[in-house]
């Protein structure tokens with residue numbers, strides 16, 4: 001059976017309300033809206049006012065998690081401050097992993113467990129509100145990426161990115177000892193700096209706490225095709241435990257992600273807003289619309305040398321959602 005994806009060209013607060021009304025049957029109780037506040041310097045993140053009316057209608061909170069790389073979005077306090085500076089000052093903000101994470105057993109092809117921000121389980125329903133655009137590692141970033149990387153805790157993000165053990169640099173360590181009590185695996189020694197791989201659980205806390213940046217995310221230690229499958233697996237694990245519906249906004253479409261502080265400007269016209277209860281169908285419909293409007297067979301393959309279609313094919317294979325859909329104009 002084909003999934004339904006609703007579409008409006010009306011990129012406005014009313015357009016968001018109208019498209020949401022097509023998928024709101026499953027939304028009840030305490031509601032959170034997962035979005036992206038935009039990296040400092042990024043100019044393409046979605047206009048905060050677009051979701052104001054929806055937020056007020058649902059009395060919802062804005063949900064995010066801290067990131068692994070060095071930026072204001074790594075730490076809760078500076079993350080909250082940046083969100084407000086970017087205009088997200090009209091609703092409560094919940095950084096879901098500010099109080100740590102929870103580990104949930106899962107039976108996925110690449111993971112036996114998923115690690116998400118602890119506060120996620122405080123919500124009965126989550127609206128995944130995604131800016132559809134390019135991404136250097138996954139071709140495009142949409143709802144699947146917003147759920148998997150976007151809701152994973154630091155340790156979950158580490159697991160997604162690689163072998164889950166940080167890289168470390170003994171020559172920059174000042175032996176301040178801040179990392180020692182933070183390490184739950186008791187895996188760190190500092191004379192010289194060393195991580196015991198048998199004890200490290202890949203939580204990422206040392207990366208956050210070290211003032212000299214002596215621990216780093218092991219970027220690039222995973223092949224892109226495997227990385228995309230890991231992303232999809234995580235989205236499956238999270239969607240199995242959390243009720244979610246999806247809104248994708250196809251506006252300000254850059255080849256780069258909103259986590260890029262110097263992202264390229266948008267390369268094409270704005271398209272509209274999509275809504276669906278199927279995370280795969282909405283990303284596939286978004287991918288198809290970008291290609292149609294850009295008159296390309298695979299826009300993100302041309303721009304980023306990564307197609308991203310593998311995300312969707314694999315997601316369909318493992319039952320995360322349906323790659324076949326009907327687009328319904330509203």
Ligand code: SF4
Nearest residue numbers: 173174176177179210
């Ligand atoms: S926190 Fe950083 S600088 Fe301090 S001891 Fe640990 S690795 Fe060295």
Ligand code: SF4
Nearest residue numbers: 183200201203204206
């Ligand atoms: S990732 Fe976590 S467990 Fe591993 S060394 Fe760092 S703090 Fe310790």
